[in-house]
Amino acid sequence: MLLLKFKDQVIHIRRNMKKNRLRLFMTVLATAMGCAFLIVLASIGFGFQKSAEDEIAKQMVLTQANIMGKQVNGKEQEIGPEDLKEMESIDGVKAVVHRLPVSGELSMEGRKSIEVQPYLTDLKEEQKSDLQLEAGRLPKAENEVLAGYHLAGTLLTAEERKQFEKNMNGEDVALPKGFSESLIGKTVSLNVQGKGKQETESQDFKIVGIVKKPSLEYARDTTLLISEAYKEKLEGITGSKYSHYDPLRAYAVSIDKVENISNALKEKGYLVDSVSERIKGMSVFFNALKIGLIFVGAVAVLIASIGIFNTMTMAVSERTQEIGIMKAVGAQPAVIKRLFLLESAWIGVIGSVIGILVSYLISIAANTVIPMILSSTAGGGRFDMTFSYIPPSLVAISAAISIGVAILSGLRPAAKATRISVLSALRREA
Numbered sequence: 001m002l003l004l005k006f007k008d009q010v011i012h013i014r015r016n017m018k019k020n021r022l023r024l025f026m027t028v029l030a031t032a033m034g035c036a037f038l039i040v041l042a043s044i045g046f047g048f049q050k051s052a053e054d055e056i057a058k059q060m061v062l063t064q065a066n067i068m069g070k071q072v073n074g075k076e077q078e079i080g081p082e083d084l085k086e087m088e089s090i091d092g093v094k095a096v097v098h099r100l101p102v103s104g105e106l107s108m109e110g111r112k113s114i115e116v117q118p119y120l121t122d123l124k125e126e127q128k129s130d131l132q133l134e135a136g137r138l139p140k141a142e143n144e145v146l147a148g149y150h151l152a153g154t155l156l157t158a159e160e161r162k163q164f165e166k167n168m169n170g171e172d173v174a175l176p177k178g179f180s181e182s183l184i185g186k187t188v189s190l191n192v193q194g195k196g197k198q199e200t201e202s203q204d205f206k207i208v209g210i211v212k213k214p215s216l217e218y219a220r221d222t223t224l225l226i227s228e229a230y231k232e233k234l235e236g237i238t239g240s241k242y243s244h245y246d247p248l249r250a251y252a253v254s255i256d257k258v259e260n261i262s263n264a265l266k267e268k269g270y271l272v273d274s275v276s277e278r279i280k281g282m283s284v285f286f287n288a289l290k291i292g293l294i295f296v297g298a299v300a301v302l303i304a305s306i307g308i309f310n311t312m313t314m315a316v317s318e319r320t321q322e323i324g325i326m327k328a329v330g331a332q333p334a335v336i337k338r339l340f341l342l343e344s345a346w347i348g349v350i351g352s353v354i355g356i357l358v359s360y361l362i363s364i365a366a367n368t369v370i371p372m373i374l375s376s377t378a379g380g381g382r383f384d385m386t387f388s389y390i391p392p393s394l395v396a397i398s399a400a401i402s403i404g405v406a407i408l409s410g411l412r413p414a415a416k417a418t419r420i421s422v423l424s425a426l427r428r429e430a
Contacts, residue, residue: 013343016315024347027311031351032358034304035402038297039359039390040366042398045290047367047389049282054386056278058215063094063252065262065274072269079245087250090264092257095128097121097249099225100242102234104192105200106224111155111179114164117148118190118224120231120242129251136184136209142229145188145205148221149213153178183207190224195239203230203237294397301402304351305409312344312413316420324422333418340417344410348403355402356395363388 017024060066067087070077087096099119106113123139123146131138134149156164160176167173189202205226214221231242250265252258259276266272316323323336371383 010342013339013346016319017343017346019318020314023311023314027307027347028351028354030304030307031301031348031402031406032354034301035352035355035398036358036362037300038294038401039356039394039398040362040388041297042290042293042394043359043363043388043390045286045293046391046394047386048289049286050389051386052282052286053279056275060275060278061251062255062275063258065250065252065258065265065272067248067250067265068271068273070268070270077269078243079248080243086268087265087270090250090261092252092254092261093250094253095125095251097125097129097247097251098245099247100228100231100244101246102190102192102226102242103238104190106151106155106188106190107202108155108179108186108188111157112161113151113154113222114156114161115154115220115222116151116224117222118226120228120234121225122228123225126225129249132212134210134212135182136207139208139227141206142227143205144208145227146209146211146223146225147183147188147207148211148223150220151222151224152180152183154222155179183210188224190226192234192238194237201237203234294401297398298401298405301405304402305405308344308347308406308409309413311347312340312410313416315343316340316413316417319417320420320424323417323420324424327420327422337414337418340414341407341410344414345403345407348406351406352399352402356399359398360390363390 067079070079070083084096084098087093099121102118102120104116104118106116106118126146127138131146133146136146139145155178156176160178163173163176167175184207186207187204188207189204191200191202193199194201205224211221211223211225235241250261252261258274262272262274262277326336366388367386370387371385374383
Protein backbone atom coordinates (compact mmCIF):
# COMPACT_ATOMS: atom_id res chain seq x y z
CA MET A 1 0.00 0.00 0.00
CA LEU A 2 1.37 3.41 -1.04
CA LEU A 3 1.28 5.98 1.76
CA LEU A 4 2.00 9.67 1.04
CA LYS A 5 2.71 12.16 3.78
CA PHE A 6 0.95 15.50 3.57
CA LYS A 7 4.25 17.18 2.70
CA ASP A 8 4.77 14.73 -0.14
CA GLN A 9 1.24 15.39 -1.38
CA VAL A 10 1.90 19.15 -1.47
CA ILE A 11 5.15 18.61 -3.41
CA HIS A 12 3.31 16.32 -5.84
CA ILE A 13 0.55 18.94 -6.34
CA ARG A 14 3.01 21.78 -6.96
CA ARG A 15 4.92 19.70 -9.50
CA ASN A 16 1.75 18.85 -11.42
CA MET A 17 0.46 22.44 -11.35
CA LYS A 18 3.65 23.64 -13.04
CA LYS A 19 3.12 21.38 -16.05
CA ASN A 20 0.65 23.76 -17.73
CA ARG A 21 1.32 27.20 -16.30
CA LEU A 22 -0.77 29.15 -18.84
CA ARG A 23 -3.89 27.12 -18.11
CA LEU A 24 -3.24 27.41 -14.40
CA PHE A 25 -2.75 31.17 -14.69
CA MET A 26 -6.03 31.67 -16.55
CA THR A 27 -7.91 29.51 -14.02
CA VAL A 28 -6.46 31.37 -11.03
CA LEU A 29 -7.17 34.69 -12.76
CA ALA A 30 -10.83 33.76 -13.26
CA THR A 31 -11.10 32.71 -9.60
CA ALA A 32 -9.43 35.94 -8.44
CA MET A 33 -11.77 38.05 -10.58
CA GLY A 34 -14.81 36.24 -9.21
CA CYS A 35 -13.64 36.67 -5.61
CA ALA A 36 -12.75 40.35 -6.16
CA PHE A 37 -16.13 41.03 -7.81
CA LEU A 38 -17.92 39.40 -4.88
CA ILE A 39 -16.01 41.44 -2.28
CA VAL A 40 -16.21 44.79 -4.12
CA LEU A 41 -19.92 44.41 -4.85
CA ALA A 42 -20.77 43.46 -1.26
CA SER A 43 -18.48 46.21 0.08
CA ILE A 44 -20.89 48.78 -1.39
CA GLY A 45 -23.58 47.61 1.03
CA PHE A 46 -21.12 47.62 3.94
CA GLY A 47 -19.92 51.08 2.87
CA PHE A 48 -23.42 52.58 2.79
CA GLN A 49 -24.17 51.07 6.22
CA LYS A 50 -20.94 52.46 7.67
CA SER A 51 -21.70 55.92 6.23
CA ALA A 52 -25.19 55.85 7.73
CA GLU A 53 -23.88 54.73 11.14
CA ASP A 54 -21.13 57.39 11.08
CA GLU A 55 -23.73 60.05 10.26
CA ILE A 56 -25.85 58.93 13.21
CA ALA A 57 -22.78 58.97 15.45
CA LYS A 58 -22.13 62.57 14.40
CA GLN A 59 -25.68 63.62 15.22
CA MET A 60 -25.72 61.92 18.60
CA VAL A 61 -23.20 61.12 21.29
CA LEU A 62 -22.63 57.34 21.29
CA THR A 63 -23.49 57.08 25.01
CA GLN A 64 -26.58 59.29 24.67
CA ALA A 65 -30.24 58.24 24.77
CA ASN A 66 -32.90 60.83 23.93
CA ILE A 67 -36.16 60.64 25.87
CA MET A 68 -39.07 62.13 23.91
CA GLY A 69 -41.85 61.51 26.40
CA LYS A 70 -43.62 58.96 28.53
CA GLN A 71 -46.73 56.86 28.02
CA VAL A 72 -48.68 55.12 30.76
CA ASN A 73 -51.51 52.79 29.68
CA GLY A 74 -51.40 54.30 26.20
CA LYS A 75 -51.74 57.88 27.48
CA GLU A 76 -49.04 60.52 27.39
CA GLN A 77 -47.77 61.66 30.75
CA GLU A 78 -45.66 64.72 31.49
CA ILE A 79 -42.21 63.94 32.83
CA GLY A 80 -41.53 65.44 36.25
CA PRO A 81 -38.76 65.55 38.86
CA GLU A 82 -39.70 62.09 40.19
CA ASP A 83 -39.20 60.64 36.72
CA LEU A 84 -35.75 62.21 36.56
CA LYS A 85 -34.81 60.45 39.80
CA GLU A 86 -36.16 57.19 38.36
CA MET A 87 -33.94 57.59 35.28
CA GLU A 88 -30.88 58.35 37.38
CA SER A 89 -31.45 55.16 39.39
CA ILE A 90 -31.16 52.93 36.32
CA ASP A 91 -27.95 50.88 36.28
CA GLY A 92 -25.33 52.40 33.97
CA VAL A 93 -26.80 55.92 33.82
CA LYS A 94 -24.10 58.53 34.39
CA ALA A 95 -26.15 61.72 33.96
CA VAL A 96 -29.64 62.89 33.03
CA VAL A 97 -29.50 66.23 31.24
CA HIS A 98 -32.86 67.98 31.42
CA ARG A 99 -33.24 71.41 29.81
CA LEU A 100 -36.25 73.71 30.11
CA PRO A 101 -36.64 76.10 27.13
CA VAL A 102 -37.18 79.76 27.98
CA SER A 103 -38.53 82.48 25.66
CA GLY A 104 -36.63 85.73 25.64
CA GLU A 105 -34.47 88.21 23.73
CA LEU A 106 -30.74 88.49 24.34
CA SER A 107 -28.89 91.79 24.22
CA MET A 108 -25.33 92.93 24.84
CA GLU A 109 -23.58 96.28 24.41
CA GLY A 110 -26.21 97.69 22.03
CA ARG A 111 -26.48 94.42 20.10
CA LYS A 112 -29.49 92.10 19.97
CA SER A 113 -29.53 88.43 19.09
CA ILE A 114 -31.56 87.36 16.08
CA GLU A 115 -31.42 83.70 17.11
CA VAL A 116 -31.04 82.53 20.67
CA GLN A 117 -32.45 79.61 22.65
CA PRO A 118 -32.07 80.04 26.42
CA TYR A 119 -32.35 76.91 28.58
CA LEU A 120 -32.69 76.36 32.29
CA THR A 121 -30.55 73.34 33.13
CA ASP A 122 -28.77 71.52 35.93
CA LEU A 123 -25.18 72.50 35.19
CA LYS A 124 -23.85 69.70 37.42
CA GLU A 125 -25.63 67.12 35.24
CA GLU A 126 -24.28 68.90 32.15
CA GLN A 127 -20.79 68.51 33.58
CA LYS A 128 -21.32 64.81 34.37
CA SER A 129 -22.43 64.25 30.76
CA ASP A 130 -18.91 65.30 29.66
CA LEU A 131 -20.08 68.57 28.12
CA GLN A 132 -17.04 69.86 26.20
CA LEU A 133 -16.08 73.51 25.96
CA GLU A 134 -14.39 75.32 23.11
CA ALA A 135 -13.07 77.95 25.50
CA GLY A 136 -13.50 79.18 29.06
CA ARG A 137 -14.71 77.17 32.04
CA LEU A 138 -17.83 75.73 33.61
CA PRO A 139 -20.05 78.08 35.69
CA LYS A 140 -19.48 78.31 39.44
CA ALA A 141 -21.82 81.15 40.43
CA GLU A 142 -25.58 81.21 39.75
CA ASN A 143 -25.35 84.16 37.33
CA GLU A 144 -22.63 82.51 35.25
CA VAL A 145 -23.76 80.87 32.01
CA LEU A 146 -22.49 78.96 28.98
CA ALA A 147 -22.98 80.21 25.41
CA GLY A 148 -23.41 78.13 22.27
CA TYR A 149 -20.57 78.16 19.75
CA HIS A 150 -22.50 80.26 17.19
CA LEU A 151 -24.24 82.64 19.60
CA ALA A 152 -21.74 85.49 19.10
CA GLY A 153 -22.52 85.61 15.38
CA THR A 154 -26.21 86.24 16.11
CA LEU A 155 -25.60 89.41 18.16
CA LEU A 156 -26.13 92.21 15.65
CA THR A 157 -26.13 96.00 15.78
CA ALA A 158 -29.12 97.95 14.43
CA GLU A 159 -27.28 98.47 11.13
CA GLU A 160 -26.38 94.78 10.88
CA ARG A 161 -29.99 93.82 11.55
CA LYS A 162 -31.07 95.91 8.55
CA GLN A 163 -28.37 94.22 6.48
CA PHE A 164 -29.62 90.82 7.65
CA GLU A 165 -33.23 91.67 6.70
CA LYS A 166 -32.15 92.75 3.21
CA ASN A 167 -30.33 89.46 2.74
CA MET A 168 -33.41 87.52 3.89
CA ASN A 169 -35.52 89.47 1.38
CA GLY A 170 -33.30 88.26 -1.45
CA GLU A 171 -31.24 91.40 -1.95
CA ASP A 172 -27.61 91.01 -2.99
CA VAL A 173 -26.24 91.87 0.44
CA ALA A 174 -23.74 89.80 2.43
CA LEU A 175 -24.81 88.33 5.75
CA PRO A 176 -23.41 90.27 8.73
CA LYS A 177 -20.74 88.54 10.80
CA GLY A 178 -22.13 89.67 14.12
CA PHE A 179 -19.97 89.98 17.22
CA SER A 180 -16.50 88.79 16.22
CA GLU A 181 -14.74 88.97 19.58
CA SER A 182 -14.82 86.44 22.41
CA LEU A 183 -17.96 86.35 24.56
CA ILE A 184 -16.09 85.08 27.60
CA GLY A 185 -16.34 87.59 30.41
CA LYS A 186 -19.13 89.54 28.68
CA THR A 187 -22.36 90.40 30.48
CA VAL A 188 -25.53 89.68 28.53
CA SER A 189 -29.13 90.61 29.33
CA LEU A 190 -32.00 88.20 28.84
CA ASN A 191 -35.23 90.16 28.33
CA VAL A 192 -38.33 88.12 29.14
CA GLN A 193 -41.99 89.02 28.79
CA GLY A 194 -43.63 89.99 32.08
CA LYS A 195 -47.07 88.99 33.30
CA GLY A 196 -48.59 92.09 31.76
CA LYS A 197 -47.53 90.97 28.24
CA GLN A 198 -46.46 94.54 27.46
CA GLU A 199 -43.55 95.00 29.80
CA THR A 200 -40.25 93.13 29.78
CA GLU A 201 -37.83 92.45 32.56
CA SER A 202 -34.17 91.70 32.08
CA GLN A 203 -31.83 89.38 33.90
CA ASP A 204 -28.08 89.86 33.59
CA PHE A 205 -25.73 86.92 33.18
CA LYS A 206 -21.99 86.58 32.77
CA ILE A 207 -20.70 84.24 30.05
CA VAL A 208 -17.79 82.15 31.36
CA GLY A 209 -17.60 79.37 28.75
CA ILE A 210 -18.28 78.58 25.09
CA VAL A 211 -19.71 75.16 24.22
CA LYS A 212 -17.68 73.09 21.75
CA LYS A 213 -18.54 73.45 18.05
CA PRO A 214 -21.13 70.87 16.81
CA SER A 215 -19.65 67.97 14.85
CA LEU A 216 -22.12 68.48 11.98
CA GLU A 217 -21.10 71.30 9.66
CA TYR A 218 -24.67 72.49 9.10
CA ALA A 219 -25.59 72.47 12.81
CA ARG A 220 -25.79 75.79 14.66
CA ASP A 221 -25.57 76.09 18.42
CA THR A 222 -27.11 79.36 19.65
CA THR A 223 -28.05 78.16 23.12
CA LEU A 224 -27.60 79.97 26.41
CA LEU A 225 -27.34 77.52 29.32
CA ILE A 226 -28.63 79.08 32.55
CA SER A 227 -28.60 77.53 36.01
CA GLU A 228 -31.99 76.05 36.95
CA ALA A 229 -31.67 78.04 40.19
CA TYR A 230 -33.29 80.87 38.19
CA LYS A 231 -36.40 78.75 37.48
CA GLU A 232 -38.60 80.16 40.26
CA LYS A 233 -37.45 83.71 39.62
CA LEU A 234 -38.23 83.56 35.90
CA GLU A 235 -41.57 81.87 36.58
CA GLY A 236 -42.41 84.73 38.93
CA ILE A 237 -41.57 87.29 36.24
CA THR A 238 -43.36 85.60 33.34
CA GLY A 239 -46.21 83.95 35.22
CA SER A 240 -45.49 80.75 33.29
CA LYS A 241 -44.56 77.32 34.59
CA TYR A 242 -41.43 75.79 33.07
CA SER A 243 -42.08 72.05 33.23
CA HIS A 244 -41.61 70.62 29.72
CA TYR A 245 -38.13 69.16 29.35
CA ASP A 246 -36.84 69.54 25.80
CA PRO A 247 -34.33 68.10 25.22
CA LEU A 248 -34.16 65.33 27.83
CA ARG A 249 -31.16 63.01 27.56
CA ALA A 250 -29.73 60.13 29.56
CA TYR A 251 -26.00 59.41 29.30
CA ALA A 252 -24.48 55.99 29.89
CA VAL A 253 -21.17 55.30 31.62
CA SER A 254 -20.05 53.37 28.51
CA ILE A 255 -21.27 52.45 25.02
CA ASP A 256 -22.08 48.85 25.95
CA LYS A 257 -24.59 50.09 28.56
CA VAL A 258 -26.66 52.16 26.10
CA GLU A 259 -28.85 49.31 24.86
CA ASN A 260 -29.59 48.07 28.39
CA ILE A 261 -30.52 51.61 29.48
CA SER A 262 -32.76 52.06 26.44
CA ASN A 263 -34.56 48.79 27.19
CA ALA A 264 -34.97 49.71 30.87
CA LEU A 265 -36.44 53.10 29.96
CA LYS A 266 -38.84 51.49 27.47
CA GLU A 267 -40.06 49.06 30.11
CA LYS A 268 -40.94 52.05 32.31
CA GLY A 269 -42.97 53.61 29.49
CA TYR A 270 -40.46 56.17 28.17
CA LEU A 271 -40.14 56.88 24.45
CA VAL A 272 -36.44 56.45 23.67
CA ASP A 273 -34.21 57.26 20.72
CA SER A 274 -30.55 56.21 20.89
CA VAL A 275 -27.72 55.31 18.55
CA SER A 276 -28.29 51.62 19.21
CA GLU A 277 -32.02 52.00 18.44
CA ARG A 278 -31.36 53.77 15.14
CA ILE A 279 -28.65 51.34 14.08
CA LYS A 280 -30.88 48.39 14.99
CA GLY A 281 -33.64 49.85 12.81
CA MET A 282 -31.30 50.21 9.84
CA SER A 283 -29.64 46.83 10.26
CA VAL A 284 -32.63 44.90 8.86
CA PHE A 285 -32.52 46.85 5.60
CA PHE A 286 -28.74 46.80 5.24
CA ASN A 287 -28.49 43.09 6.10
CA ALA A 288 -30.97 42.31 3.33
CA LEU A 289 -29.01 44.54 0.94
CA LYS A 290 -25.68 42.90 1.83
CA ILE A 291 -27.09 39.37 1.47
CA GLY A 292 -28.48 40.30 -1.94
CA LEU A 293 -25.15 41.74 -3.09
CA ILE A 294 -23.22 38.71 -1.81
CA PHE A 295 -25.66 36.44 -3.66
CA VAL A 296 -25.13 38.36 -6.93
CA GLY A 297 -21.36 38.36 -6.39
CA ALA A 298 -21.41 34.61 -5.73
CA VAL A 299 -22.70 34.12 -9.30
CA ALA A 300 -19.35 35.41 -10.60
CA VAL A 301 -17.55 32.86 -8.40
CA LEU A 302 -19.79 30.09 -9.78
CA ILE A 303 -18.91 31.16 -13.32
CA ALA A 304 -15.21 31.00 -12.39
CA SER A 305 -15.81 27.46 -11.08
CA ILE A 306 -16.45 26.32 -14.67
CA GLY A 307 -12.82 27.11 -15.43
CA ILE A 308 -11.66 25.11 -12.39
CA PHE A 309 -13.83 22.17 -13.46
CA ASN A 310 -12.37 22.21 -16.97
CA THR A 311 -8.82 22.52 -15.66
CA MET A 312 -9.20 19.59 -13.27
CA THR A 313 -10.95 17.46 -15.91
CA MET A 314 -8.08 18.07 -18.33
CA ALA A 315 -5.59 17.30 -15.56
CA VAL A 316 -7.23 13.91 -14.93
CA SER A 317 -7.13 13.06 -18.66
CA GLU A 318 -3.49 14.09 -18.98
CA ARG A 319 -2.42 12.11 -15.91
CA THR A 320 -4.23 8.86 -16.67
CA GLN A 321 -0.97 6.93 -16.93
CA GLU A 322 0.34 8.50 -13.71
CA ILE A 323 -2.87 7.58 -11.88
CA GLY A 324 -2.60 4.01 -13.19
CA ILE A 325 0.98 3.65 -11.96
CA MET A 326 0.01 5.03 -8.54
CA LYS A 327 -2.79 2.48 -8.29
CA ALA A 328 -0.47 -0.29 -9.44
CA VAL A 329 2.00 0.44 -6.63
CA GLY A 330 -0.78 0.47 -4.02
CA ALA A 331 -2.23 4.00 -3.88
CA GLN A 332 -5.73 3.98 -2.41
CA PRO A 333 -8.60 5.77 -4.28
CA ALA A 334 -8.99 8.09 -1.28
CA VAL A 335 -5.37 9.27 -1.67
CA ILE A 336 -5.82 9.94 -5.39
CA LYS A 337 -9.07 11.79 -4.75
CA ARG A 338 -7.42 13.85 -2.02
CA LEU A 339 -4.60 14.90 -4.36
CA PHE A 340 -6.98 16.34 -6.95
CA LEU A 341 -9.19 18.00 -4.32
CA LEU A 342 -6.13 19.63 -2.74
CA GLU A 343 -5.10 20.88 -6.16
CA SER A 344 -8.49 22.48 -6.81
CA ALA A 345 -8.51 23.89 -3.28
CA TRP A 346 -5.03 25.34 -3.84
CA ILE A 347 -6.31 27.10 -6.96
CA GLY A 348 -9.14 28.54 -4.87
CA VAL A 349 -6.75 29.72 -2.14
CA ILE A 350 -4.38 31.47 -4.57
CA GLY A 351 -7.31 33.05 -6.44
CA SER A 352 -8.88 34.23 -3.16
CA VAL A 353 -5.66 35.83 -1.92
CA ILE A 354 -5.15 37.69 -5.20
CA GLY A 355 -8.85 38.65 -5.31
CA ILE A 356 -8.75 40.02 -1.74
CA LEU A 357 -5.69 42.16 -2.48
CA VAL A 358 -7.24 43.49 -5.69
CA SER A 359 -10.55 44.25 -3.95
CA TYR A 360 -8.79 46.32 -1.27
CA LEU A 361 -7.01 48.33 -3.98
CA ILE A 362 -10.31 48.92 -5.79
CA SER A 363 -12.00 49.91 -2.51
CA ILE A 364 -9.27 52.45 -1.69
CA ALA A 365 -9.43 53.86 -5.22
CA ALA A 366 -13.25 54.11 -5.11
CA ASN A 367 -13.22 55.97 -1.77
CA THR A 368 -10.61 58.37 -3.12
CA VAL A 369 -11.71 58.99 -6.72
CA ILE A 370 -15.53 58.95 -6.50
CA PRO A 371 -15.74 61.77 -3.88
CA MET A 372 -13.34 63.84 -6.03
CA ILE A 373 -15.54 63.36 -9.11
CA LEU A 374 -18.74 64.15 -7.22
CA SER A 375 -17.10 67.17 -5.60
CA SER A 376 -16.02 68.59 -8.96
CA THR A 377 -19.45 68.04 -10.54
CA ALA A 378 -21.20 69.60 -7.52
CA GLY A 379 -19.12 72.76 -7.67
CA GLY A 380 -16.70 72.03 -4.86
CA GLY A 381 -19.04 70.49 -2.30
CA ARG A 382 -17.57 68.01 0.17
CA PHE A 383 -18.65 64.36 0.06
CA ASP A 384 -17.69 62.74 3.35
CA MET A 385 -19.02 59.30 2.53
CA THR A 386 -17.68 55.74 2.48
CA PHE A 387 -18.58 54.15 -0.85
CA SER A 388 -16.78 50.87 -0.22
CA TYR A 389 -15.92 49.24 3.10
CA ILE A 390 -14.39 45.77 3.48
CA PRO A 391 -14.66 44.37 7.02
CA PRO A 392 -12.78 41.17 7.98
CA SER A 393 -16.09 39.27 8.06
CA LEU A 394 -16.67 40.01 4.35
CA VAL A 395 -13.16 38.80 3.51
CA ALA A 396 -13.76 35.57 5.45
CA ILE A 397 -17.16 34.96 3.81
CA SER A 398 -15.84 35.65 0.30
CA ALA A 399 -12.73 33.47 0.79
CA ALA A 400 -14.89 30.64 2.17
CA ILE A 401 -17.26 30.85 -0.81
CA SER A 402 -14.40 30.97 -3.35
CA ILE A 403 -12.42 28.09 -1.80
CA GLY A 404 -15.59 26.07 -1.17
CA VAL A 405 -16.75 26.46 -4.78
CA ALA A 406 -13.25 25.52 -6.00
CA ILE A 407 -13.31 22.30 -3.97
CA LEU A 408 -16.82 21.46 -5.22
CA SER A 409 -15.64 22.04 -8.80
CA GLY A 410 -12.91 19.48 -8.30
CA LEU A 411 -15.15 16.79 -6.79
CA ARG A 412 -16.32 15.24 -10.05
CA PRO A 413 -12.89 15.19 -11.75
CA ALA A 414 -11.39 13.74 -8.52
CA ALA A 415 -14.07 11.03 -8.41
CA LYS A 416 -13.38 10.28 -12.09
CA ALA A 417 -9.68 9.82 -11.29
CA THR A 418 -10.49 7.15 -8.69
CA ARG A 419 -12.49 5.14 -11.27
CA ILE A 420 -9.64 4.87 -13.79
CA SER A 421 -8.73 1.23 -14.42
CA VAL A 422 -5.09 0.27 -13.90
CA LEU A 423 -5.07 -1.95 -16.99
CA SER A 424 -6.57 0.68 -19.30
CA ALA A 425 -4.17 3.29 -17.94
CA LEU A 426 -1.11 1.09 -18.50
CA ARG A 427 -2.40 -0.01 -21.89
CA ARG A 428 -2.77 3.64 -22.87
CA GLU A 429 0.84 4.21 -21.84
CA ALA A 430 1.95 1.37 -24.03
